[in-house]
Amino acid sequence: MQIDSILYKTTFIITFALIALLTTRRSSALRSASQFALADRSLPFTGVSWVIIGTLVGGISTMGTVQTAYTHGISACIFTFGSSLSCLLLGCFFAKALREQGVVTVAEYLGNSFGQGFRYYSSALSSTGMFIHVVAQFLASIAILQSVFGFGDFLSVLFTMLLIGLFVGTGGISAAGLVGKLKFFMLYLIMAISATLALYRGGGLQQIISQLPRDSELLSLAHYGAGSAAMDLLSMVVGVLSTQIYLQAIFSAKDVRQARNGAFLSAAVIPPIGVLGLVIGLYLRAHSPELGANSAQALPFFLFQSFSPLIAAFFAAGLLLIVLATGAGLVLGVTTNIYCDFLTRPRGVFQRIPQLRLLRMITSLVLLLAALLVTTGLDSTILEWSYMSMGLRGSAVFAGLCVLVFLKKHHRSRLVLFILYTLPLAYIGLNLC
Template identity: 25%
Template sequence: MVLNIPGLVAVIIFYIVILVIGLWAARRTKGETNSENVMLAGRNIGTFVGVFTMTATWVGGGFINGTAETVYRDGLVNCQAPLGYSISLIIGGLFFARKMREQGYVTMLDPFTQTYGERMGGLIYIPALLGEVFWSGAILAALGSTLRVIIGLSHEVSIISSACVAVFYTLFGGLYSVAYTDVVQIICIFVGLWLCVPFAMTNELVENISVNSSTEWINGVDREGVGVYIDSFLMLAFGGIPWQVYFQRVLSAKTVKAAQQLSFLGAAGCIIMSVPSILIGAIAVNADWNRTAFVTKDNFNASEISSRSSDILPLVLQYLTPEWVSFFGLGAVSAAVMSSADSSILSASCMFARNIYKMIIRQKASEKEVIWVMRIAIFGVGALATEMALSVDSIYVLWYLCSDLVYVVLFPQLVCVIYLKKSNTYGSLLGYVVGMFFRIAGGEPTLGIDAVIKYPYYSEERGQMFPFKTLCMLMSLTTIISVSCLTNFLFKRKIVHPRFDIFKCGITEECKDKKLEKDTVTSIEIFAIQKSELVKSTEEMKTKQ
């Protein structure tokens, strides 16, 4: 395909603008030596900027491209992500945002390290990191396909150059740069996509999308796949909560109330921003591709469209809108990718610098050292996400995998560490192992993992038809609760000798009271000594007088 020079120039200009804004925002962190301020923008994110950055974090390239892809391929009813992630933000705002912000945590892993210890926090970091890398890979892949279709730029060059820009301004500005660029990016997404929709919808080669819509692009749920449908929706709704990208914005809010408002308004933003992608998917279904330039000019076969469903949004922009309009759409996709890629890269890097390096590897590290480790980690996470993007096949599949491990492993852990005060390291560790084992044993065709355990209604052709991911999550949750209660009982009643308590979780209330009493007595004694010295000093002064 011939390289489109005007399109390439438009993309370069857009990247320069985003880079300048990111570097401008980075001035607020110039000379900053407090790692917490860099990670959370000094906990000074207002409602306006907060809503934009919260919405932009979820509405990435995977979101808009994946939504259009699924509506085209499977129908609107089967496109669960927009509604699922909106519900996850609402649940997060109702049950988790207040508690996390009140405690003043810096990262999502802080409550885990404080309750279960640094090593368990490090173990929980693994699925959190994988989730962020998968997410970033999905959105970078979305941009690669868009640039390849619209301006003929190499898939590899598109992904690598986009990742480099996002890494560069995130490196210098932390959350300040990410948040302020998100404001511009979400505006670009909204304007760019909505500008393209009317032109594509009124194209003479596109039939009215309202005609036979229920069978053409809305469709319904496959009765045999109801279990999978329910499983996927619950995974999006609850698996969308335990993400550092979400809690980073919650924890950066000025107040607890503001943290909840960001969640609720972000949920509304996800629904609103999904509408143009849904319409583009519907337009693709109702287009006569045999008469488009896809066939008549570029000599492709119309039958190839179905096998290129992951490219459906850029294909609509390229072949069903005027060239100048498609450039605006390209800017929208580029903005969407930047808005999510920078957030995920920063989030994973912050957790590594604070919860892995600072708390496990080098506890005496200075604040300046932690900031530099975070910056080095930004390069590492960006490289992992880029590699994932270069090897991905389906954007939507990778997008789903983002929430998979997070849902099965992290969600039950988050619920217990926040709401179950008696949960301990033993329960957390075994719950982690149980959730991970039974999820992997269920297989994952997209990663070439065969099913070791065949859950009820298993199909040799279609795989697991039972909502086994939810089952694995519940098994993990039950394990954490039951093992925590059992070990607390055994150690506190001294049924098992304290020397076997390797995680030191069996401290009884009596011991805590004695320690408190001892500390109180010590404080009283110190106060008495200080009082005695003061009286003696006063008497000496009187004697001299």
């Protein structure tokens, strides 16, 4: 589906350029690696929430939810409701312990109790999980760029890599918070208007439901599988509570209270996005069966078919921002892990590289590797990449985190260490079988 309207493309470019300009203005204020990674631990609860939402609510919560609603029905809400539950648990049980430690990475927090060897082990696996999730954002961004400009795979991947690099490399976590704030309001605007239009055109929710294929089982978990749904929800909760960038938002808070309230605010505002995406996906399943072969394009298709070129271009630019901001946050998490857990005391050639330049070099390398990987799986389902990455992150971090928060006195047990080291290997083995 290629849009030829000059007005559409021009509006899209201008909208996105203005957003990018606002973000890059933060780059001149950066003076240190601490500002890049933690904003000097100065974020209020809203800033904490913007960082969390800016990364957690992205292409998976929007394009991925609409896609899965189209193919599997109500199971599409697993991601957003799992995200909300994760933030609630983060605020209730983990924020205090994490913020009081004064660390930069979750692997550093674990390493302080389980040893430096486990710090490197968990950081490497957690970074790999986040890296896989970056690939999911590439896939969502590619779908938008191909819909708007008709780009081929190479150009779509190239522009995605450059734009994510622009967001994360210029302003660090402060830029991630600003982009999160912008995308939050654009996200609600896009999804609320789109879902309202879908309900209007479909004659209401009951009418939409009545027009769904009778044998599709889209209104139950049977089509998706109750077991699969439960595992995806568990992977989602565990993955979020084990991901560097979400916990990095907690580390960046002014104090424990701001950290907790930021997590609670995130938990409150995320679930409606899933419901709105579900409505759009079910409407498209009832009225646009031709999308079946390319369901990843479901949300862009709806925008292009439902609004004037000017409005659709503005929405599509916002949608691209939503996707890229999530990718930028995840890349920031990977960069922080590599820098703080493996290069805290750089040797050799790294000693002569300024801190900020080294951080940006790591960012560029991560993006280049993601771009190379994504070209091997352009037809993958967006949510499949995400759940796999969540499980890998969770197996490497979550168990250790729970031991330190709930079972502190047992953290030096050899049995505990054995379990912590073998869980990720078991998860990888199960996925390879």
